[in-house]
Amino acid sequence: MKVRAMQKKDIADVITIEQSANQFPWTEKNFEDSLAAGHHAWVFCHDSDKIFGYTIVQSVIDEAHLLNICVSPADQGQGWGRKILNHVIDFSLSIPSSLIVLEVRGSNHRAQQLYLQSGFNEMSVRKDYYPAENGREDAILMGMDMTFLV
Numbered sequence: 001m002k003v004r005a006m007q008k009k010d011i012a013d014v015i016t017i018e019q020s021a022n023q024f025p026w027t028e029k030n031f032e033d034s035l036a037a038g039h040h041a042w043v044f045c046h047d048s049d050k051i052f053g054y055t056i057v058q059s060v061i062d063e064a065h066l067l068n069i070c071v072s073p074a075d076q077g078q079g080w081g082r083k084i085l086n087h088v089i090d091f092s093l094s095i096p097s098s099l100i101v102l103e104v105r106g107s108n109h110r111a112q113q114l115y116l117q118s119g120f121n122e123m124s125v126r127k128d129y130y131p132a133e134n135g136r137e138d139a140i141l142m143g144m145d146m147t148f149l150v
């Protein structure tokens, strides 16, 4: 697995994965804005240099906000998501952050399992936060207290 900073030229490949892995994907502009805003963004590649996953983290004072994490559907269920999340945790330990926070759809049990197993806890629920197929869906706000890891 290779890891490198996401660049503008990667967005076309990233969008292809984003659209195939999410019912409500980020737009191209969301990714462009994230890079322009200086968020921390990485792509994860196979040895062939083909991108199979990515993540974006916003650093806000002493918090790291996990804005996006995704693995291509063909590569899911093989441990890559956990590796990408570990990269985020390692990065958050390298900057002055005391907390990693994220929002996850109430229906996204796969991602919730990954976060819970990695040491995140449920902090609160944001009612009707996301658009959903039949109206709106709650977001679960999860956090990992980094002060326990240092």
Ligand SMILES: CC(C)(COP(=O)(O)OP(=O)(O)OC[C@H]1O[C@@H](n2cnc3c(N)ncnc32)[C@H](O)[C@@H]1OP(=O)(O)O)[C@@H](O)C(=O)NCCC(=O)NCCS
Pocket (backbone or CB within 6 Å): 021, 022, 069, 070, 071, 072, 075, 076, 077, 078, 079, 080, 081, 082, 083, 103, 104, 105, 108, 109, 110, 111, 113, 114, 117
């Ligand atoms: C969530 C996501 C990043 C996980 O990546 P992944 O590579 O499939 O996950 P891994 O193979 O590393 O599995 C990690 C853990 O996730 C959970 N998991 C994986 N596949 C699962 C499945 N089919 N059902 C339930 N839980 C599952 C398990 O807890 C697993 O740990 P285990 O294998 O030790 O039991 C990936 O499914 C994805 O990109 N989904 C679409 C985008 C998304 O939902 N992003 C999160 C937004 S908050």
